[in-house]
Amino acid sequence: MTYRNRLALLVLLDSTIVASALAASLWLLGPSVSANRSFFVLGAALLIFHHCFFFYFKLYKKAWEYASVGELVIIAKAVGLSFLLAGLLQGLLVGPVQLKLLAVTWMLHILLIGGSRLCWRLVRGSFIKQSGKRKRTLIVGAGSAGTMLARQLMNNADGELLPVAFIDDDAHKQMLDIMGIPVAGRVSSIVRKVKELQIDNIVIAIPSLSKKDLYAIYTECAKTSAKTQIIPMLEDLATGRVSVTQFRDVQVEDLLGREPVELDIESISEYVTQKVVLVTGAGGSIGSEVCRQISRFLPEKLVLLGHGENSIYAIEMELKEMFRDTNIKFYTEIADLQDAEKMMQVMMFHRPHVVYHAAAHKHVPLMERNPEEAFKNNVLGTFNAARAASKSRVETFVMISTDKAVNPTSVMGATKRVAEMIIQHMDRISSHTKFVAVRFGNVLGSRGSVIPLFKQQIAKGGPVTVTHPDMVRYFMTIPEASRLVIQAGALAKGGEIFVLDMGEPVNITELAQNVIRMSGYAVEDIGIEYTGIRPGEKLFEEMLKDDEVMEQQVYPKIYIGKASAIYFEEIEALIADFPAMNKAELKVRLLELANNLVPASRQSLATVSG
Structure with a gap:
């Protein structure tokens, strides 16, 4: 009309x-x-x-x-x-x-x-309500967002969802009808109500929900066969970028059980804006995200250094397109960290103010079979990059480490702990460069990580493989890991090992079950197969050793580990002996050094950081 x-x-x-x-x-x-x-x-x-x-x-x-x-x-x-x-x-x-x-x-x-x-x-x-076949929908949250969503769904004749009930933990709303829709119960009754009301879809309509509460609600929803979705975040609704009906599937990132780390924009701008920044491993998952986030702070020049030409080319093209309206100069350098002379040439030519060292070999089982490659890339490569940074008078050098460097049982973890020692030693002897390390857990969605593997296995019909039913790990997202790296540079005074408060560790079996359900399958249909712990793996990881723990946060959710023993002369001896060692000898020496188990005959070579 x-x-x-x-x-x-x-x-x-x-x-x-x-x-x-x-x-x-x-x-x-x-x-x-x-x-x-x-x-x-x-x-x-x-x-x-x-x-x-x-x-x-x-x-x-x-x-x-x-x-x-x-x-x-x-x-x-x-x-x-x-x-x-x-x-x-x-x-x-x-x-x-x-x-x-x-x-x-x-x-x-x-x-x-x-x-x-x-x-x-x-x-x-x-x-x-009577027109067409519509999916019966349960709305979790009978607040302003939930009622707004219900109204829009009811008034949308072309929509496929029909709200039939609310779920809310507010005692004052129980047994009430809101716009003719009953509040059917609390979160604890989701499983029963989905069955009673023949629910097809569940929409979580609480935009300000904390990660911990979201995890609890989704855990209940996942016990049902209904598809579970969530409305956009509060800031997206407030700015008008999306509407309340543009809900999305729940992602694994939503289920970390803690709030993500946010950046101190002002402090980062002071040391990045209009500066020259170099990122090693710039084509990798973490390195490329560091490049994206750093570019938002408008450095004068961003140098993308990596060994793989295809990945470096890809991130260069992406950044030039994303920031074409800025004056940022993007430079690419194809270089191997093991080439000390090339690293020196690159650093001396570009004279970066800040270096983010993201290049590393990280796959535990592969490095167990190839310890010499882990040593060359993670130890020698870090040594070369750090010395070149010191010689070219870099202001801040941030190395990315891992929770596997704590009491390491793997070659990869041992090489990263030795790399941390190198960084702490370089900070002691350098008068103008602040060297720091950042330690965090597994990164969701990074290359070779468990989530992409699970999705591939699910796409093939399963089963999903997990090493052990009790295996737990700390997880964070790629953007969150990159933010931690960038924030560490702003907090750096020299010699610190920064650690993120990762919340509670995630059980890998539960993670696999959630990924299966998010993919639209029942756990029973895909199946989970336990393959046994691989060489070098631990059932659980630690972020800090007992003697490293400092309880005070230097920034919300960020801690600094206490300085620990640095066996740099032993590291130099290992580097000198490396060409003549076999794999077994190299493993033993690395694990001894990383776990502070230097034989008594060599204790005199150890130095302790101040």
């Missing part, structure tokens, strides 16, 4: 309502009033003023299918003003006002006008 046709229909309807209200009042009041000249003046005045005020308050432009209490208040105001002016006009033109007639007509007028609009909502709502 066009606006003109709709307007004509509403004007005709309201004119009929005004006349009907007057006629009904006259009939109800009987002989106490009469249809004289005063009656017809009142009727004409009411008709004119009614339409004038309804036009003034734009009530003929309202979409009554979305009307609320606010619209009813405006109706009452328009009708009240109409009767006030009509009564005054009647008194001025034809004498005494028939107050009984005026009062009864006003009540009937309000009732009929409001009722006509409400009937439209009820009829339209009933039509929508």
Whole structure:
């Protein structure tokens, strides 16, 4: 229906309502009033003023299918003003006002006008509910976002979701109906209600929900066969980037059980903006995300250094497209960390202010079989990059480490712990470069990590492989890991090992089950197979050794580990002996050094950081 046709229909309807209200009042009041000249003046005045005020308050432009209490208040105001002016006009033109007639007509007028609009909502709502096959939907959260979502779903004739019940832990909302939709119970009753109400979809409609609470709710939803989705975050709704009905699937990142680390923008801008920044391993998962986030702070020049030409080319093209309207200069360097001379040339040519050292071999089983490659890349490569940075007078050098460097049982973890020692030693001997390390756990979605592997196995029909039912790991997202690296540079005073408060470790079996359910399958259909702990693996990881722990946070969710023993002369001896060692000897020496188990005959070579 066009606006003109709709307007004509509403004007005709309201004119009929005004006349009907007057006629009904006259009939109800009987002989106490009469249809004289005063009656017809009142009727004409009411008709004119009614339409004038309804036009003034734009009530003929309202979409009554979305009307609320606010619209009813405006109706009452328009009708009240109409009767006030009509009564005054009647008194001025034809004498005494028939107050009984005026009062009864006003009540009937309000009732009929409001009722006509409400009937439209009820009829339209009933039509929508009965039209088409719609998926029965349970909304978790009966607050403002949940009720807004329910209203939009009910009023969307073309939508596929039909809200049939709310779930909310608020005791005051239990047993109530909101917009005709019952609050069916608490979060603990989700499984039972999904079965009772034959629910197809669940939508979590609490945009301000903490990660911990989201994990608890999703755990209950995952016990059902219903598809679970979530509405956008509060800031996205507030800025208008998305609407409340643009919900998305729950991601693994949502289930970490803790809030993500945020950046101190001001402190980062001070040491990055209009500076020269170099990132090693810039084509990798962490290195490329560091490049993306650093570029937002508008450095003068960003040097992308890596060994793989394809990955470096890809991130270069991406950054040039993303930041084409800026003055950032992007440079690429294809270089091997093991080439000390090339690293020196690169550093001396670009003279970076900040270096983020993200290049490393990280796969535990592969490094167990190839310890010499882990040593060359993680130890020699770090040594070369750190010395080149010191010689070229870099201001801040941030190395990315791992929780596997704590009490390491693997070659990869041992090489990263030795690399930390190198960084701490370089900080002691360098007068102008601050060397720091950042230690964090497994990164969700990074190359070779467990989530992509699970998804590949699920796509092939399963089973999903887990090494041990009790295996637990700390997890963080790629952007979160990159933010921690960048923030560490701003906090650096020299020699620190920064550690993120990773919350509670995640059981890998539970993680696998969640990924299966998020992919739309039942755990029983895909299956989980336990393959046994691989060489070098531990059932659990630690972020800090007992003697490293400092309880005070230097920044929200970020700690600094205490300085520990640095066996740099032993490291130099290992580097010197490396060419003549076999794999078994190299493993033993690395693990001894990383776990501070240097034989007594070499204890005199050990130095302790201050």
